[in-house]
Amino acid sequence: MLTKAENERLTRVGPGTPGGELLRRYWQPVAIASELSAEKPKQRVTVLGEELVIFRDQQGNYGCLAEHCAHRGASLYYGFVEDCGLRCATTAGGTLPPTASAWSSRSSRAAAPTRIA
């Protein structure tokens, strides 16, 4: 029988937890590629306690970003899928390419939108 502390250590998977740090070292399935189409190119998912937006850009590349923009926290779910990424819906919105920020508690929050010419 696990103690309460052992149970907490093994079952918590959010950012900064031992279980979460372990699981973030491995690829995690978050969706089925066929769920993202030209008609519905974005989807919200919650994985390991993190709110994410997965998308397919107009070139067919897949991306996964923290849902809330690093600039002012706008939801990227309401962003615009463009030729080479997802653009934040705010007026200051830059385009985040699919490769700009692989999902992880470390990298996704560090990526600020950048304009791509």
Ligand code: FES
């Ligand atoms: S909130 Fe996204 S660019 Fe400002």
